[in-house]
Amino acid sequence: MTTEAPPRQAASQPPGRARRPWGARLLAVAGWTLIAAGSVVALYVVYAMFFTDLATEREQRALLEAWEAGELDEAAGPADGEASGDEGLVPDDPTLDGGGGAEASAGEVGGAEAVALLEFHRPGSDERPVAASTLVVIGGVTVADLQRGPGHYPDTAMPGEDGNFAVAGHRVTYGRPFFRLDEIEPGDEIHVIDRAGERFVYEVASSEVVSPHDGWVLGEDPLETGRPTLTLTTCHPRFSAAERLVTFAELRP
Amino acid sequence: MRRAVLLVLGLVAIAVVVYLLFTIVFPWVDQTFVSDPVLGTPGPAAT
Numbered sequence A: 001m002t003t004e005a006p007p008r009q010a011a012s013q014p015p016g017r018a019r020r021p022w023g024a025r026l027l028a029v030a031g032w033t034l035i036a037a038g039s040v041v042a043l044y045v046v047y048a049m050f051f052t053d054l055a056t057e058r059e060q061r062a063l064l065e066a067w068e069a070g071e072l073d074e075a076a077g078p079a080d081g082e083a084s085g086d087e088g089l090v091p092d093d094p095t096l097d098g099g100g101g102a103e104a105s106a107g108e109v110g111g112a113e114a115v116a117l118l119e120f121h122r123p124g125s126d127e128r129p130v131a132a133s134t135l136v137v138i139g140g141v142t143v144a145d146l147q148r149g150p151g152h153y154p155d156t157a158m159p160g161e162d163g164n165f166a167v168a169g170h171r172v173t174y175g176r177p178f179f180r181l182d183e184i185e186p187g188d189e190i191h192v193i194d195r196a197g198e199r200f201v202y203e204v205a206s207s208e209v210v211s212p213h214d215g216w217v218l219g220e221d222p223l224e225t226g227r228p229t230l231t232l233t234t235c236h237p238r239f240s241a242a243e244r245l246v247t248f249a250e251l252r253p
Numbered sequence B: 001m002r003r004a005v006l007l008v009l010g011l012v013a014i015a016v017v018v019y020l021l022f023t024i025v026f027p028w029v030d031q032t033f034v035s036d037p038v039l040g041t042p043g044p045a046a047t
Helices: A008-012 A022-069 B002-034
Strands: A114-121 A135-139 A164-168 A189-194 A199-210 A229-236 A243-251
Touching: A022 A114, A022 A135, A022 B002, A189 A229, A199 A229
Parallel strands: A164 A229
Antiparallel strands: A114 A135, A114 A189, A189 A199, A199 A243, A229 A243
């Protein structure tokens, strides 16, 4: 009784699997590449829409609770209980750099002071444009600062002062405080409460889309009316940093 | 046995890639192209 040796190719491959032609292999590689690319895009959507929001919302909640309880100095650092060194919300220490720079992750931010509260109101309506809840404004507009909430441009006026109280806020990530800034209308009210508890009511005058280099909107009197101004800036359009959406409001006498 | 090792190595590789995406790549993409609300200093220079 004699047995024939199996063909060489069949011995090196699992039974039933013939070597695929080049075209099919190329197609398989292209397919897996597209699946990988799609997975990365899906992960980015999760990152942008949910992941970055988690720490920011937690931080905003902690800051607001501390503000209302008059305990802002103790509310420093990440709200998840991780140690953050000696970075604190010291009222007299205008920390302009959150310390993390571009490398700071959402859980590592902390350090800049909270300078004001922002509330949006539409007169004659229960509707609250832009943000349904009260926003805590952080001192500074570094990457780390804006991961905690809207940030106050350090070289601009404080709430109620002569000049321009300018605030930047993310539109699509990190809590997206200004996601609906385009819905604000002239006549809407922006209430700003400072650290002393004084409330200033600004009335929205106009909004416009500008270039990222249009620094004039942060000037002392961008509307040239001579009245104290509040300027809000965010990226535009949504999911793009190509332009900036700017809203101007003036202090009510 | 070899298949199990390969499986573990594959999962570790995927975890490392996802970690790098979330901590380095996505923040850079976000700050550079998607979400920079600051005026005057566009892009990473905002820091």
